[in-house]
Amino acid sequence: MEILERFFLKRYIKYPKRNLFRFSFIAMVLGIILSVGILSAGLHLFQGYESTLKKLLLESFAHVGISSSDGSLMSNEETENACKTLTEHNEVLSCVPVLQFALMAQNKDKVRAASLKCYKTEETAPYHPYIVSGRPKIASGEVIVGHYLLAELGLALGDTINLNYPRLDNITPLGIPSTQYDYIIAGVFRSGYYENDRNLVISTVEDARTLMMIPEGFSRIEILLKDADEAPVLARSFIEELGYEYMAMPWNIYAESLLRLVTIEKWLIFIVFSFLVLIAGINVISTVSTTIIDRQSEIAVLKTLGAASHTIRRLFAIRVGLVAIISVLIGQIFGILLSWLVEKQTFYRLKGDVYFIDTLGANITIPNILIVFLVASLLIFICIMIPLKQIERLQVIEIIRKKYA
Amino acid sequence: MILKASHLSKTYIDSDQRIEVLKDASLEVNAGELICITGKSGCGKSTMLHIMGLLDTPDSGDLIICDKSIQSNSPQASSIRNQELGFVFQFHYLIDDLSATENVALPLLISGINESSAKLRAKELLVLLGLEQRLNRYPNQLSGGEQQRVSLARALANKPKLVLADEPTGNLDPLHSNEVWEMIRKLNHDLNQAFVIVTHDIEASRKATNSYELTDGRLIQLKA
Numbered sequence: 072m073e074i075l076e077r078f079f080l081k082r083y084i085k086y087p088k089r090n091l092f093r094f095s096f097i098a099m100v101l102g103i104i105l106s107v108g109i110l111s112a113g114l115h116l117f118q119g120y121e122s123t124l125k126k127l128l129l130e131s132f133a134h135v136g137i138s139s140s141d142g143s144l145m146s147n148e149e150t151e152n153a154c155k156t157l158t159e160h161n162e163v164l165s166c167v168p169v170l171q172f173a174l175m176a177q178n179k180d181k182v183r184a185a186s187l188k189c190y191k192t193e194e195t196a197p198y199h200p201y202i203v204s205g206r207p208k209i210a211s212g213e214v215i216v217g218h219y220l221l222a223e224l225g226l227a228l229g230d231t232i233n234l235n236y237p238r239l240d241n242i243t244p245l246g247i248p249s250t251q252y253d254y255i256i257a258g259v260f261r262s263g264y265y266e267n268d269r270n271l272v273i274s275t276v277e278d279a280r281t282l283m284m285i286p287e288g289f290s291r292i293e294i295l296l297k298d299a300d301e302a303p304v305l306a307r308s309f310i311e312e313l314g315y316e317y318m319a320m321p322w323n324i325y326a327e328s329l330l331r332l333v334t335i336e337k338w339l340i341f342i343v344f345s346f347l348v349l350i351a352g353i354n355v356i357s358t359v360s361t362t363i364i365d366r367q368s369e370i371a372v373l374k375t376l377g378a379a380s381h382t383i384r385r386l387f388a389i390r391v392g393l394v395a396i397i398s399v400l401i402g403q404i405f406g407i408l409l410s411w412l413v414e415k416q417t418f419y420r421l422k423g424d425v426y427f428i429d430t431l432g433a434n435i436t437i438p439n440i441l442i443v444f445l446v447a448s449l450l451i452f453i454c455i456m457i458p459l460k461q462i463e464r465l466q467v468i469e470i471i472r473k474k475y476a
Numbered sequence: 477m478i479l480k481a482s483h484l485s486k487t488y489i490d491s492d493q494r495i496e497v498l499k500d501a502s503l504e505v506n507a508g509e510l511i512c513i514t515g516k517s518g519c520g521k522s523t524m525l526h527i528m529g530l531l532d533t534p535d536s537g538d539l540i541i542c543d544k545s546i547q548s549n550s551p552q553a554s555s556i557r558n559q560e561l562g563f564v565f566q567f568h569y570l571i572d573d574l575s576a577t578e579n580v581a582l583p584l585l586i587s588g589i590n591e592s593s594a595k596l597r598a599k600e601l602l603v604l605l606g607l608e609q610r611l612n613r614y615p616n617q618l619s620g621g622e623q624q625r626v627s628l629a630r631a632l633a634n635k636p637k638l639v640l641a642d643e644p645t646g647n648l649d650p651l652h653s654n655e656v657w658e659m660i661r662k663l664n665h666d667l668n669q670a671f672v673i674v675t676h677d678i679e680a681s682r683k684a685t686n687s688y689e690l691t692d693g694r695l696i697q698l699k700a
Contacts, residue, residue, distance in 0.1 A: 075585045082573075089573055372569040375531065376583045376630075377558025468532045471565065472522075 072385075075378065079386050083393055095365070096394050099358040102351035103398035103451060104405055110344040111406025111443045112433075116413060117337035119434040124333060124427055127264040128326045130197055133293030134302045136320045137309060144170075144288030150191070153292055153313055162305055164297050167192050168289035170279050176216075176272060177233040177251075178224040185220060186270045187234060189279040191289065198260045198273060204228050205258030213257035215273040221259055223269070230256050234272065236282045250282055263428050329427075341442075348447050352454030359391055359458040363465075370462060371470040384459045388452075395451045403443060407435055477543075478560075478637045478670055479505040479528060484537035485693075486523055497523050498534065499693035505638055508668040510661070512681035514698075515690035521674040522642050524690065528672065529640045530557055542637065558587050562631030562639035566646040568623040570615040576602055576626045577611045583633040594633075601629040605659055621652030625659060632669065641673040645680070657683070 072080070137153060139145055145153075150168035157166045168191040176185040190196040198215065199207045205228050209215060214232060226232060235251040254274065261268055280286070294309075296302060302321035310319045363370070366387075373383050410433035421429050486498040497520030505511060515521045526532035527539065530548040539546055542560055546553060557563075562583075570579045580598035585591065602611055605625045615623055624644060631639045644660070645653035657680050663669045664685075673684070681687045687698045 074588055074590060075582075078585050078591050081591075082578075086573075368567075368569055369571050372571065373582070373586075374554070375529075375557060375563050375569075376586055377554045377556075378586045379554055382586075468526055471526075471531075 073382055075382060076385050076389060080389050080393075083390060095358060095361055096391075099351075099354050099391075100394060100398045102354040103348070103395060103447070104402040106344075106347035106351040107399050107402025107443065107447045108405035108409055109347055110341070110447065111403050111440075112409035112413065113340050113344045114337070114439050114443060115406065115410040115433040115435050116431060117333075117340055118436060118439055119410070119414070119432040120426070120428070121330065121333045121337055122434045123263070123430070123432050125330055127262060127428060128330070129299045129322060131262055131264045131267050132322050132326065133291075134296040134299045134322050135294040135306045135309065136291045137294065137313065137317050138291035138320075140316055140318045144285065144290060145292070147287050147289070150289050150292055153317070156312060157292070157294060157309060160305070160309075162296050162298065162301060164295040166292060166294050167196070168292050170276060170283075170288070171290045172236070172279075172283060174272075174282070175235040175237070176220060176224060177235055178226050178230075181224050183220060183223055184270070185234075185272050187236075187272050187274055187279055187282070189274050189276045190293075191276060196273070197295075198262065198271075201260040201262040202258050203261045205256070207258060209257045209273070209275060211275050211278055212254055213275075214254040214278075215258035215260055216256050217268040217271045218259055218261035219265065219269040220272070221256070226256060228256055228259055232256055232272070234274075234282060238284070250284060252278070252282060254278070263430060265427050265429060345446055345450065348450045349454075352450050355391070355395065355451055355454040356458050359387065359455055360461065362387065362391065363458060363461050367465065367470045367473075370465055371467045374465075374467045380463045384462050387459055387462065388455055391455050392452065395455065396448065399444060399447045399451065402447070403440060406443070407433075410435070477504060477506055478541070479503075479672075480538075480540040481524075481528055482538045482540075484524070484527055484534045484539070486520070486527065486532070486534050496693050498527075498537075501537075501690070501693065501695045503528070503672075503688065503695060505670055505672055507637065507670055508664070509670050509686055510664045510684045511670075511672045512684035512687040513672065513674045513690055513695070514676060514678055514681050514687065517676065519690045520693060521690050524695070525640050525642050525672065525674045529561055529563060558583055559634055560637050562634070562636040564624070564627050564631050564639065564641040564644045566643040568615065568620075568627040570623060570626055570630075572615055575612045575614055576607060576618065576622075576629075579615070579626055580629045580633055583630060587634055598629070598633060601632055602626065605629050619652065620648050621655045624648060624652070624656050628656070628659060628663075632663070638670045638672065641671060643675055644673065645675070645677065653677075653680075 145168070154166040154168065157163050169188060171186060171188040174185055174187050176183050202215070203218065205215065216232060224232065231253045233251055233253050235249050237247045237249045239247060241248055296305060299322060303323055306319035306321040310317060370383055413431055414433050421431055481501065481503045484498050484501045488495045488497060501524060513521050513524060523532060527534050530546065530553040533548045541556055546556060577595055577598045580601055581594035584594035584597055599611055602608065605628060607622060607625055610618055610622055618626065645656050648656065660671060660673070661683060664671055675681055688695045689698050
């Protein structure tokens with residue numbers, strides 16, 4: 072940077088009111104603040120959506136699920152032996168056999184498809200933190216029901232729910248026989264993951280077996296890992312250890328494509344919102360062009376005094392660039408505020424059946440702040456530099472003559 | 477010899493009309509000279525000065541500044557304008573956002589002199605021109621005469637060999653006009669500073685060491 076540029080930069084920073092806060096900059100500044108704010112809020116909210124969804128998926132599903140290769144139930148002995156082997160791994164946080172099957176939940180004439188799930192050891196069951204009313208521990212004859220399922224069936228805590236298990240493995244000439252029992256709703260959970268909150272009914276293992284009419288056994292073993300990202304590798308090693316009569320399903324098999332889709336969507340939204348910054352950039356082009364016309368005399372005098380065109384161009388770039396950078400930073404603060412407001416608002420909730428979760432949360436990360444800053448600054452810098460080419464073409468003599476005329 | 481303009485010609489095309497403002501105009505400027513060029517409005521005085529200041533290009537003719545043949549589009553033109561020439565215009569052309577001292581320091585900063593030395597030299601010049609009370613004032617806080625004196629100080633900042641002034645008092649009332657003329661004569665006398673001044677003030681031009689009149693595109697020497 073030349074001495075002249077340093078001198079002006081120092082002046083702009085020392086006396087911002089005199090040099091930077093110009094009326095002609097207002098439209099440009101507002102445009103940048105709004106566009107960067109929206110871009111920034113969009114990214115923070117989508118990041119929030121992505122991380123909330125990932126967190127809920129990882130909390131709602133086992134990191135690795137182990138079941139029989141032929142789809143049959145695993146015996147009590149099998150699950151005990153497998154869990155004993157698996158818990159020897161340092162990477163394994165918990166290992167619990169579960170029984171899960173599809174059934175119908177009913178309240179008078181209201182019927183909904185649901186999924187009954189029970190855990191051998193309740194202490195490690197993942198629904199515990201999400202109990203919103205009632206209690207997490209249940210006795211025989213009691214169930215815990217998802218918040219949305221409860222609402223759809225028009226039930227409340229303490230009411231009775233009828234669970235109907237159609238025995239598809241035993242179809243008779245008279246139709247599909249079913250077993251059904253009434254249970255008392257002892258707890259309600261709300262995990263935020265819509266599919267679970269809309270489908271899941273938790274019961275004791277004994278009640279589930281009675282309903283299924285089976286003496287013993289579990290559908291699969293659910294394993295939680297210390298690091299969920301290790302699931303694909305560990306799943307392979309577990310099967311090598313347990314034998315190929317079992318199969319392992321790491322969480323990413325059923326959830327990764329969804330998360331990848333959300334990530335793609337996040338960056339698509341980012342690109343679309345970046346066009347807003349580009350539109351604000353048109354304002355920047357217009358402001359810089361106006362400033363050049365307004366400051367023709369200044370340009371003429373600097374050229375007369377021997378300043379090179381590129382130096383004058385840089386002086387203007389520094390001046391407008393400083394205003395633009397300040398605007399981008401204010402825009403980012405505005406974006407954070409906007410995402411905070413969206414997070415706190417109560418009048419709009421996401422449709423859980425479409426978006427999997429029903430609450431909108433923002434996740435503000437340093438890399439995203441830097442990405443917004445860099446992309447917005449780059450777009451605006453290009454928009455500043457385009458009209459500055461005019462300075463090269465300005466003829467001192469024409470400006471002086473115009474002033475005399 | 478500081479500057480030698482030989483056989484300069486310049487023609488403008490205005491609509492269908494061809495206006496020949498300079499025809500074979502020649503001028504030589506030596507150290508310590510105070511040259512005035514007079515003439516009617518629109519006769520080409522300013523054009524002559526702009527060509528000599530490397531702000532405009534003649535259609536034909538040669539220009540030698542400090543023994544170097546040069547044109548306004550030469551790569552060295554901006555450095556010669558910065559180092560060897562000083563400019564004063566009818567309008568002061570001071571930068572509104574800079575104080576008097578900072579405006580005067582501009583040519584020094586452009587030439588690469590550090591800010592503190594540039595400001596020191598600017599203050600010395602402003603004191604020399606009687607503006608010691610106006611060092612930190614902005615152009616809009618100065619009178620017309622003061623603005624033009626700041627502009628004169630700026631023209632002298634890099635100790636140029638020649639100051640080119642285009643109607644320096646054209647915008648001033650008689651009192652301030654006289655003040656500026658006195659200052660120019662003082663600088664010419666005390667510092668041996670060479671000036672070429674374009675003016676329509678025939679009375680003032682009589683005090684110059686050399687004076688010329690531009691008539692029909694030709695420079696006619698009135699006083700040697």
